[in-house]
Amino acid sequence: MGKLIKLSILLTVLILFVVVMFSSDRRYDISGNLKGLFFSVKNKSTDHRDTREPSAQNFGKGFSTSNQKNLGQVADPNYVITFPKDHYSHTSFDIEWWYLTANLEDDEGNTYGLQWTLFRFRNPNAIYSNEQGPLSLRSDGNELNPKNMPQTAQYHWSNEHIYMAHASVHSQSKHWFSEKFARGDVGNAGVAKTPLKLFIDDWHWQAQTANLLPAKLTFTTKLISNHTNENDADQNAVNEKNANLNDANYLSVQLNLSSTGPYILQGQRGYSIKSANGEHASHYYSAPFIEVEGTFTMSDELIFSNYHEHGEPIDNSKINENAADNIEKNIDLIENKKQIAINGNAWFDQEWTSQLLDQATLGWDWLSLHLDNGDKIMAFQMRLQDQPDYITGTYIDADGSSTTLMPSDIELNSIELTPVGNKELPLNWELQINSKRININIKATKNDQWNPASVAYYEGTVAVSGTHTGKGFLELTGY
Numbered sequence: 001m002g003k004l005i006k007l008s009i010l011l012t013v014l015i016l017f018v019v020v021m022f023s024s025d026r027r028y029d030i031s032g033n034l035k036g037l038f039f040s041v042k043n044k045s046t047d048h049r050d051t052r053e054p055s056a057q058n059f060g061k062g063f064s065t066s067n068q069k070n071l072g073q074v075a076d077p078n079y080v081i082t083f084p085k086d087h088y089s090h091t092s093f094d095i096e097w098w099y100l101t102a103n104l105e106d107d108e109g110n111t112y113g114l115q116w117t118l119f120r121f122r123n124p125n126a127i128y129s130n131e132q133g134p135l136s137l138r139s140d141g142n143e144l145n146p147k148n149m150p151q152t153a154q155y156h157w158s159n160e161h162i163y164m165a166h167a168s169v170h171s172q173s174k175h176w177f178s179e180k181f182a183r184g185d186v187g188n189a190g191v192a193k194t195p196l197k198l199f200i201d202d203w204h205w206q207a208q209t210a211n212l213l214p215a216k217l218t219f220t221t222k223l224i225s226n227h228t229n230e231n232d233a234d235q236n237a238v239n240e241k242n243a244n245l246n247d248a249n250y251l252s253v254q255l256n257l258s259s260t261g262p263y264i265l266q267g268q269r270g271y272s273i274k275s276a277n278g279e280h281a282s283h284y285y286s287a288p289f290i291e292v293e294g295t296f297t298m299s300d301e302l303i304f305s306n307y308h309e310h311g312e313p314i315d316n317s318k319i320n321e322n323a324a325d326n327i328e329k330n331i332d333l334i335e336n337k338k339q340i341a342i343n344g345n346a347w348f349d350q351e352w353t354s355q356l357l358d359q360a361t362l363g364w365d366w367l368s369l370h371l372d373n374g375d376k377i378m379a380f381q382m383r384l385q386d387q388p389d390y391i392t393g394t395y396i397d398a399d400g401s402s403t404t405l406m407p408s409d410i411e412l413n414s415i416e417l418t419p420v421g422n423k424e425l426p427l428n429w430e431l432q433i434n435s436k437r438i439n440i441n442i443k444a445t446k447n448d449q450w451n452p453a454s455v456a457y458y459e460g461t462v463a464v465s466g467t468h469t470g471k472g473f474l475e476l477t478g479y
Contacts, residue, residue, distance in 0.1 A: 072122050072354035075281040081270040083263065084210040086285070087350065089120060089191045091161065093283075094354040096120045098191075098198050098205070100217070101368060101473040102255075102292050102346035103461055112296075112342060113170040113449070113461035113473070114253070116217060118191075118198050118205070120184070121162045122354075163189035165200040167221040168451055169251055169296070170460060176251040178221040179453050212287060212348070213259040217294075220252045220302065224452070248298035248338065257346065261289025262400040266378065267392065274356060274364075274382045275390045276407075282353035288368065288376045288396055290346040299337040345370055347473065360385045363478015365412070365426070367442060367462070371470035374398030377438070379405075379412055379431060383478065395436050409435060420447055423479055425458055440466035444474060 072094035090096055102114040161184025169176045180200050182189035189200035196212060198205035203219040266272045266284040274280035347368040362383040369377040376396035381389050391412050393405035410433050414426035427444040442462050449460025458476035 074354055075271055075283050075352075077268060077271040077281075079271065079283060081265055081283065081285055084196065084212070086283075087191075087196055087210075087212045088193055090283070090352040091120075091122065093352040094122045095357060096352035097350070099349040099351070100205075100257075100290075100346055101459070102290075102344055103370065103471045103473070104292060104342045104344035106296075106340045106342050110171065111445070111461070112344075113168075113445075114255075114346075115166065115168040115451075115459050115473075116203070116205075116219060117166045118189075118200060118203075119164040119166075121164065123160045123162065157183060157186055159183070159185040161185060163200050164454075165189075165203055166451060166453055167203065167219045167253075168459060169221060169253065170446060170449055172446060173227060174223060174248075175225040175448070176221040177224045177451055177453075178219075213257055213290065215257045217255040217257060218253065220250055223249045223251070225448070248300060250299050250302050252297040252299065253294065254297075255292055255294035258291050259287060259289060260291050263287050264376075264378075264394060264396055264400075264402050266394055267404060272351075272380075273390075273392065274380070275384055275387065277387075280355050280358075280361070280382060280384070280390075282351050282356050284349065284351040286368075286378060286394075287348040288370075288378070289400070290348060291343075292346050293341075293343040296340040296342055297337055298340070347376075360387070361478070363476070365414075365429075366475040367412075367429070367431070367472060369442070369462075369464055369470055369472035371464065371468045373468065375468075377431070377433075377472075379410060381412055393433075395433060395438075403436075405433060409433060415441075418444075418447055420450055420458075423450075425476055425479055427474070429474075438467060440464050440468050442472070442474065445471075 073090075073092040097117055097119045099117045100115065104112040104114055106112070163180075163182045163184055165180045165182075167176075167178050180189075180203065182200050184190060191198055194210045196205075196207035196210055196215070205215055205217050207213065207215040264286045266286060267281075270283055270285050272282050272284040274282065347370070349368075362385055364383060365381040367377065367379040369379075371377065375398050377393065378396070379391070379393040381391045383389055391407050391410055393410045393412075394402050395405060396402045411431070413430045415428040415430055416426070417424035418427040420427070427447060429442040430440070431442055432439050442464055445461045445463050450456065450458050455477075458474065458479065460474060462472050462474045464470040464472065
């Protein structure tokens with residue numbers, strides 16, 4: 001009977017959510033650009049160059065606002081980024097993200113690639129009714145009094161913001177990936193200031209102070225593919241090695257993140273130009289010096305989270321006996337499943353803009369590299385309709401000093417296209433920075449690192465060889 005009641009409550013909440021989010025007569029609307037983002041963006045060509053037909057769906061078209069007067073705040077070259085203030089949300093901008101990628105390994109030398117991202121999208125066409133005030137919920141035709149509602153129902157649903165989050169982990173043979181969505185300002189997603197917390201449901205980046213780091217990152221993601229390494233000749237040996245993990249449908253991640261170097265302001269003191277005409281720009285900083293240690297817990301069931309959906313810890317004294325039993329059972333589950341200690345290094349980006357994604361945007365190619373000598377490299381190539389590719393980057397010395405790389409300083413070329421599913425992707429690159437005597441090859445360590453999100457893209461680990469060695473991450477969008 002208890003399960004039936006819970007199911008009824010869940011269905012009621014789901015119906016309310018659908019009505020609120022998608023009904024045609026609501027007082028606020030998910031703008032056409034976000035509908036395009038979540039449901040309409042499709043790849044029309046596998047060629048990464050500017051050879052698409054004019055009628056093709058450009059990558060940025062699904063994000064762009066049809067009414068330019070509703071465009072959010074634009075990036076300002078005179079803006080001075082300061083911390084900890086700029087770790088928080090910049091809600092007047094249309095798009096913002098907090099982005100972590102990590103190259104990890106366990107005690108046996110097995111490697112893993114990890115990504116966790118929280119996105120915020122502003123709905124530039126949101127409409128409000130000042131007379132009626134916040135959303136009124138009705139049950140059986142009777143209006144609910146907001147004063148008597150639970151705390152979560154008193155939040156303003158008629159707000160401009162939608163959150164999306166992605167979590168992805170790759171081993172050489174497995175891929176765990178999950179995607180979450182949430183309405184802004186209703187309690188289950190957002191950014192809290194002191195101490196800093198980035199969260200959506202039970203996925204949390206929890207800092208100790210108002211600063212970004214040190215922090216603890218926790219999330220759980222689901223297995224979406226499990227296949228052997230295409231380069232491994234002994235199929236039986238690989239199958240036997242992975243036999244005890246065949247039921248590991250979920251991966252729970254707990255990471256401790258600590259800073260070992262400074263923040264890097266990308267571009268011109270954090271004002272990052274993305275196109276030759278300067279019409280595409282953002283505010284952008286990185287934290288490329290992050291040490292990681294933590295635990296992966298593999299399980300065949302979703303592990304109970306000790307958090308409410310709004311990110312607040314559960315008061316165990318107020319939950320019923322059955323719920324307490326469930327917690328104990330899940331603790332046993334954690335203890336009985338495979339746990340792996342991991343460590344490595346990570347790269348964090350925060351970027352906010354209203355100018356990056358428009359109808360001219362075909363996509364971009366992004367690299368973050370950790371060289372074995374301690375230096376770091378960021379390279380970014382923007383692909384625009386009827387415009388040449390625009391390449392920028394940053395060279396970061398091991399001591400934290402950095403050099404902005406203009407298009408004349410850096411050369412980034414795709415060597416070949418690699419079949420991945422029904423696409424051909426540039427997974428092998430050559431990067432040259434003559435002023436730094438850099439001539440390196442960058443190659444994906446695993447071909448299939450495609451995130452099948454609402455807007456799908458490639459995000460995965462790479463190996464560096466040539467004049468320098470190292471590792472890092474490659475991101476490809478718009479393919």
